[in-house]
Amino acid sequence: MKILFTGMASSHCKPAKNTGFFNTLAKVFSEIGDVEWAAPSVKWNKNTFEKYDLVIVGFIPPSSLSANKVYGALNTINLLWDSPKLRLVLDFPQLWQYKISLSKADRDPSGGLFSKFYVNRFEYLSSLNNKSVIEAANKLNNETWPQTIFPQLPWQSEEDVWKSLKFESKNPLIGLNVDSYLVDGSEDHGDVRHNQWTVDNKKLKWAQAVLNTTRFDAREVKASRSFSDEDAETSIRTSMGYMHPPQDRKVGTWWSYRLVQAMSTRTPIVTDWKNTIGFSSAWSLLAYQLEDMTPAERSATAIMQAEQYMSAIPNKKEVIQTIKDRIVNNSAREENNA
Numbered sequence: 330m331k332i333l334f335t336g337m338a339s340s341h342c343k344p345a346k347n348t349g350f351f352n353t354l355a356k357v358f359s360e361i362g363d364v365e366w367a368a369p370s371v372k373w374n375k376n377t378f379e380k381y382d383l384v385i386v387g388f389i390p391p392s393s394l395s396a397n398k399v400y401g402a403l404n405t406i407n408l409l410w411d412s413p414k415l416r417l418v419l420d421f422p423q424l425w426q427y428k429i430s431l432s433k434a435d436r437d438p439s440g441g442l443f444s445k446f447y448v449n450r451f452e453y454l455s456s457l458n459n460k461s462v463i464e465a466a467n468k469l470n471n472e473t474w475p476q477t478i479f480p481q482l483p484w485q486s487e488e489d490v491w492k493s494l495k496f497e498s499k500n501p502l503i504g505l506n507v508d509s510y511l512v513d514g515s516e517d518h519g520d521v522r523h524n525q526w527t528v529d530n531k532k533l534k535w536a537q538a539v540l541n542t543t544r545f546d547a548r549e550v551k552a553s554r555s556f557s558d559e560d561a562e563t564s565i566r567t568s569m570g571y572m573h574p575p576q577d578r579k580v581g582t583w584w585s586y587r588l589v590q591a592m593s594t595r596t597p598i599v600t601d602w603k604n605t606i607g608f609s610s611a612w613s614l615l616a617y618q619l620e621d622m623t624p625a626e627r628s629a630t631a632i633m634q635a636e637q638y639m640s641a642i643p644n645k646k647e648v649i650q651t652i653k654d655r656i657v658n659n660s661a662r663e664e665n666n667a
Contacts, residue, residue, distance in 0.1 A: 330362030335369045336387020337402040338395040342368040350480040369401030389421040390430035400456035407465035417477040422583035424493040434466035474500040480584035483641035484608035493580045506642040513593045528572040536574040566594035575601040592635040
């Protein structure tokens with residue numbers, strides 16, 4: 330089996346240095362087939378995909394600053410729209426932006442897709458008013474999507490994500506958790522922990538509200554080219570706790586490799602209890618409750634969180650089976666029925 334990984338962002342076109350859902354997904358797929366990476370192009374045609382059994386396309390809002398390969402990706406989506414080979418991967422946490430961005434691109438392609446603001450994007454000039462690119466934006470905005478994968482948390486349903494996207498068509502979503510490939514509980518966690526939180530983004534409303542209730546300050550974990558996963562892990566492992574803010578606009582919590590790093594370093598996690606209360610009391614603690622604990626109690630809480638999380642997600646064997654049943658074999662059935 331040959332599988333192509335490509336998409337709208339640079340991180341969708343080659344293995345990224347830092348760990349994310351998309352490149353982890355590629356590693357998992359490599360256990361069942363031959364994975365190739367490529368930057369998409371508006372020069373591609375249907376013959377380009379003849380040698381592939383599956384084409385996995387990373388999908389983010391076209392207006393995102395990271396969507397520097399958007400034209401080729403939209404062309405790919407349009408060419409394969411009715412093909413059983415196509416799968417999208419939705420790995421952008423601000424879900425409300427999909428509808429806003431695609432509506433703009435559909436309604437006003439010259440401003441939503443081909444604005445001069447995007448002149449530095451790959452193949453910008455050769456893509457201007459490209460019919461295939463415009464058609465893909467129209468289909469994504471108005472029609473039912475091809476099968477779409479997203480990184481699922483244990484307390485999050487496919488229905489939750491679909492509602493947050495706010496499209497009229499009920500798009501076929503597949504929630505997949507591959508953290509059994511990432512969480513490592515074997516490390517030595519003897520580092521000195523400071524009375525300080527780590528948090529993804531202080532500017533989110535939830536983070537601001539919670540930090541107003543805490544005694545200890547927080548340092549922001551920055552994910553940028555100059556800030557590696559190793560730097561982030563050091564920041565998390567030396568803090569007393571990690572805050573994982575839910576996204577604004579009622580999207581709720583979204584998967585992040587920082588959650589994996591916190592569990593791997595046995596750092597207790599605080600997130601929005603309204604999302605996690607039905608999952609576990611250990612995952613529904615408030616920040617001030619964690620601050621009031623002793624270091625030993627915090628460590629025990631972190632261990633409990635990691636154990637409960639890992640018990641709730643599929644192990645490696647189950648992940649592979651889910652991919653075969655819901656993604657690979659489903660593709661084969663569609664092709665046979667075509």
